[in-house]
Amino acid sequence: MNRKIRIALPSKGRLNQPSIQVLQEAGINILRKERTYISETSDPRFEAIFARAFDVPIYVQHGAADLGITGHDVILERKADVHELLDLGFGKCQLIVAVPENSAVRSVDDIPTVARVATEYPNLCQEYFESVGKQVEVLVVRGTAELAPKLGLAQIIADITETGETLRRNKLKVVATILNSTCRLACNRIAYRIFESEINELLGKLRNGGASTK
Amino acid sequence: MQTPKGTKDYLPPEAERHCYVEQRLREVFKLWGYQEIRSPAIELVEVLSTGVGSELIDSMFKFQDFDGKIVALRAEMTAPAARIVTTKMLEAPRPIRLFYICNVFRYSQSYLEREREFWQAGVELIGCNTPGADGEVLALLASSLKKLGLEEVRIDVGHAGLLKDLLRATGLDKEKKVVLQNLLGYRDEDQLERFMDQNNFSSQLREAFLRLSRCRRLEELSSVSLEPLKYRRINDYLRDLLEVKDSLVEYGVENLVFFDFSLVRKIEYYTGIVFEASVPNLGLPLGGGGRYDNLIEKFGKAKIPATGFAVEIEKCLRALIAQGFQPLEKRRVKVLVASRSRNSAIKAVEAIRDAGVTAMLDVTKGGMKKVLEYAKRSGINYVVFVDSSLEKPATIHDTRLDTVTNMRIKAFLQSLEDDQR
Numbered sequence: 001m002n003r004k005i006r007i008a009l010p011s012k013g014r015l016n017q018p019s020i021q022v023l024q025e026a027g028i029n030i031l032r033k034e035r036t037y038i039s040e041t042s043d044p045r046f047e048a049i050f051a052r053a054f055d056v057p058i059y060v061q062h063g064a065a066d067l068g069i070t071g072h073d074v075i076l077e078r079k080a081d082v083h084e085l086l087d088l089g090f091g092k093c094q095l096i097v098a099v100p101e102n103s104a105v106r107s108v109d110d111i112p113t114v115a116r117v118a119t120e121y122p123n124l125c126q127e128y129f130e131s132v133g134k135q136v137e138v139l140v141v142r143g144t145a146e147l148a149p150k151l152g153l154a155q156i157i158a159d160i161t162e163t164g165e166t167l168r169r170n171k172l173k174v175v176a177t178i179l180n181s182t183c184r185l186a187c188n189r190i191a192y193r194i195f196e197s198e199i200n201e202l203l204g205k206l207r208n209g210g211a212s213t214k
Numbered sequence: 215m216q217t218p219k220g221t222k223d224y225l226p227p228e229a230e231r232h233c234y235v236e237q238r239l240r241e242v243f244k245l246w247g248y249q250e251i252r253s254p255a256i257e258l259v260e261v262l263s264t265g266v267g268s269e270l271i272d273s274m275f276k277f278q279d280f281d282g283k284i285v286a287l288r289a290e291m292t293a294p295a296a297r298i299v300t301t302k303m304l305e306a307p308r309p310i311r312l313f314y315i316c317n318v319f320r321y322s323q324s325y326l327e328r329e330r331e332f333w334q335a336g337v338e339l340i341g342c343n344t345p346g347a348d349g350e351v352l353a354l355l356a357s358s359l360k361k362l363g364l365e366e367v368r369i370d371v372g373h374a375g376l377l378k379d380l381l382r383a384t385g386l387d388k389e390k391k392v393v394l395q396n397l398l399g400y401r402d403e404d405q406l407e408r409f410m411d412q413n414n415f416s417s418q419l420r421e422a423f424l425r426l427s428r429c430r431r432l433e434e435l436s437s438v439s440l441e442p443l444k445y446r447r448i449n450d451y452l453r454d455l456l457e458v459k460d461s462l463v464e465y466g467v468e469n470l471v472f473f474d475f476s477l478v479r480k481i482e483y484y485t486g487i488v489f490e491a492s493v494p495n496l497g498l499p500l501g502g503g504g505r506y507d508n509l510i511e512k513f514g515k516a517k518i519p520a521t522g523f524a525v526e527i528e529k530c531l532r533a534l535i536a537q538g539f540q541p542l543e544k545r546r547v548k549v550l551v552a553s554r555s556r557n558s559a560i561k562a563v564e565a566i567r568d569a570g571v572t573a574m575l576d577v578t579k580g581g582m583k584k585v586l587e588y589a590k591r592s593g594i595n596y597v598v599f600v601d602s603s604l605e606k607p608a609t610i611h612d613t614r615l616d617t618v619t620n621m622r623i624k625a626f627l628q629s630l631e632d633d634q635r
Contacts, residue, residue: 003495061498062497062498063497066497083399083400085400188497189497190492190494190497190499193368193472193492194368194492194494196401200401
């Protein structure tokens with residue numbers, strides 16, 4: 001095959017550094033040039049692109065990237081039809097439902113019939129509330145869902161938490177967990193057939209580098 | 215004013231490329247003896263829903279007709295073709311070879327999944343259940359994509375019946391079957407072995423799953439066999455696949471064809487081989503198909519086996535462009551003819567068109583400057599100002615080089631022809 005295998009990595013945020021590192025441990029060093037989106041790597045068979053973690057599943061599904069590193073939560077939220085080849089172990093987080101600490105809501109059962117939920121994860125959120133028999137109005141926000149209750153935008157939020165620190169600071173309490181997530185190596189379905197040996201070689205190195213198998 | 219979400223206009227350069235792909239495919243399909251059908255874009259929802267499975271049914275645009283019946287826009291063409299065969303072609307000698315090139319419509323909820331209207335070109339080989347029929351359809355798919363000019367085409371083949379029967383033989387519940395199918399998709403042997411040990415697979419099944427998941431080429435299937443009495447049908451499927459391989463060897467396309475035990479299609483009606491075609495520089499399949507022996511009988515009483523495929527025009531085009539396909543409009547020379555004498559201008563354009571060169575008549579009555587300006591902006595290569603007689607030399611402006619030459623139309627056409635060589 002006369003082209004390089006393209007890996008999409010989160011361009012910033014909590015997944016950026018560990019993603020670069022896990023590849024490094026597998027012998028792929030990113031020779032990142034500033035302001036370029038496609039970077040060469042120390043392995044001539046691979047090149048890297050940097051994209052928003054939320055967009056990585058889309059890149060991979062459409063084959064704009066053959067492989068991608070991003071959260072399991074994001075892959076599900078994007079309903080991306082990709083292979084999740086490996087649980088990379090890092091980026092542990094939970095998608096939770098939270099309400100203000102002083103709220104009378106103690107569990108999902110207490111949620112009123114007409115509630116509004118602010119979230120960055122409308123699909124997972126909608127599916128979850130449907131599965132527990134609650135009808136909610138989902139408001140899609142970008143980034144700072146935890147502000148929504150303060151401003152009266154929504155009584156409930158569904159957001160990602162790692163340590164719970166941001167929630168505590170914003171006086172929010174968790175009433176349910178929608179999903180546990182970690183970072184995954186996702187692969188385009190066609191690329192997995194075409195580059196099977198190269199990708200399996202990388203998988204082997206990533207596993208030896210300490211990532212847990214799925 | 216916009217077009218509805220997921221739909222688009224095709225402007226001249228794009229429409230022409232689109233048409234090019236359609237034409238090439240149409241030529242190949244016809245050469246192989248397939249006959250074109252057209253059918254309504256709107257059909258009764260029960261026709262379109264027959265056998266396709268809930269995922270596709272959910273994606274159909276449905277609405278109520280004036281008489282209260284629920285109709286839908288076609289989401290694929292195999293169900294309409296099955297309806298046509300059952301209701302209008304029962305007497306036709308079989309096998310029947312049909313093809314179609316048409317738009318289909320699918321509604322998708324996910325973010326930027328895909329177009330809601332897209333074009334498919336496909337064939338159906340109806341009334342024959344031999345591996346030779348499957349071989350023909352696969353070879354036609356390979357040949358069509360090659361004729362388009364696509365390079366590094368590959369076709370991955372699986373078998374819906376084989377996978378289904380083997381999954382059933384495991385006795386696993388629905389959820390575990392999904393887990394197993396995913397493991398097969400990931401081709402992760404360690405995990406697969408662990409899963410099979412945990413779920414007490416018989417040594418025979420264990421061996422079969424492992425070997426099948428290792429096979430990358432159809433010929434490797436000869437290494438797989440199961441107890442003939444208990445797994446008769448599975449062995450039949452394996453034998454069929456090997457026979458398909460034999461005919462692919464005869465067609466000389468076996469090197470493009472791979473085996474993928476885990477391959478499944480999103481549409482439910484497949485019973486036999488299933489396949490997908492792809493190229494390395496497009497991350498989505500160009501198209502696919504397979505054998506559907508139980509679909510047509512659902513439209514009537516006749517049990518008629520069939521096999522076929524469809525490719526997406528847009529994806530073929532995207533793959534071609536990714537492989538450096540030269541846009542067509544640049545290759546074609548265009549000439550604009552202007553003259554004070556309408557008679558000689560019309561004679562001149564006719565003469566140029568007769569020579570197979572695109573020619574337009576200046577109908578604006580604008581001055582020379584305006585005409586030249588227009589030609590430059592519209593990608594016209596030459597502007598020809600003809601005198602009152604074609605026997606006299608015409609003034610020919612080359613809009614790219616900005617040069618002017620005087621020569622007769624005949625000589626001009628000769629020079630164009632020489633350039634083409």
